[in-house]
Amino acid sequence: MKTNVLSPLLALAAYPVHVLNGFKEYATTIRRYYPNPRFRRADLLCLWAYLTRDPHAICEHFLRDYPDDQVQKMYGESFFTTLEKIAEAVDLDDKDVVYDLGCGRGRSVFWFNTMFGCRAVGIEINPMFVINARLIQKALDIDNVEFILSNLMDADYSDATVIYLYGTALSDTAIVNLVERFVTLKPGTRVVTVSYSLSRYTELPMFALEKTIRGKFVWGETDIYIQRKL
Numbered sequence: 001m002k003t004n005v006l007s008p009l010l011a012l013a014a015y016p017v018h019v020l021n022g023f024k025e026y027a028t029t030i031r032r033y034y035p036n037p038r039f040r041r042a043d044l045l046c047l048w049a050y051l052t053r054d055p056h057a058i059c060e061h062f063l064r065d066y067p068d069d070q071v072q073k074m075y076g077e078s079f080f081t082t083l084e085k086i087a088e089a090v091d092l093d094d095k096d097v098v099y100d101l102g103c104g105r106g107r108s109v110f111w112f113n114t115m116f117g118c119r120a121v122g123i124e125i126n127p128m129f130v131i132n133a134r135l136i137q138k139a140l141d142i143d144n145v146e147f148i149l150s151n152l153m154d155a156d157y158s159d160a161t162v163i164y165l166y167g168t169a170l171s172d173t174a175i176v177n178l179v180e181r182f183v184t185l186k187p188g189t190r191v192v193t194v195s196y197s198l199s200r201y202t203e204l205p206m207f208a209l210e211k212t213i214r215g216k217f218v219w220g221e222t223d224i225y226i227q228r229k230l
């Protein structure tokens, strides 16, 4: 009962911190990544497409009736400075194939592709996000990027060399279901997860933990796990 009363108050108190973190990160994005014209154009179009529509609301509204063991209903986007740390940790290069599971507006997908020249694939269940991302890709003629409209529980990502999962709000059952799908990944594929490691969700010896790094998100800092599929 106490938690129920306090939770909205705590969320309200944290809001200015989130806004400040978001502004600081965007200033860094402009300084650090916008000098890359391909990324700058793609990212500005991603932001412009949702100027009058809040992606958090779009995501939560679309997923409200989906079962919790299938989807993550809370929206959020990774900071590019955090993606840069991840890219360094997995030694990303243009031969990699990166999958972002639940890619939202696709900003991370464009970032991976335009910064490293690698193939980047976003899997996303929400048609609005996928349609807009595809339009941006087409308008800017960006190759080696693909947006797949699918539930990540059904999609095929067997050609991935790196999988990124920002799934901090996935239920335990959803993570267990997803890990079962990772059985088909090629040995050597790196799976990057935020806040939890995958070995907690399977009894099979599927992954070796390669590294743990720290990364910032709008809500604070956490551990990021880099696992190699055995």
Ligand SMILES: C[S@@+](CC[C@H](N)C(=O)[O-])C[C@H]1O[C@@H](n2cnc3c(N)ncnc32)[C@H](O)[C@@H]1O
Binding pocket: 059, 063, 070, 071, 072, 073, 074, 075, 076, 077, 078, 100, 101, 102, 103, 104, 105, 108, 123, 124, 125, 126, 129, 150, 151, 152, 153, 166
């Ligand atoms: C937290 S956002 C992550 C955005 C992006 N990956 C990033 O790091 O910036 C989660 C996204 O996953 C999508 N999603 C949630 N459950 C999904 C599922 N089962 N299959 C595909 N997409 C899903 C949501 O629609 C939302 O856009």
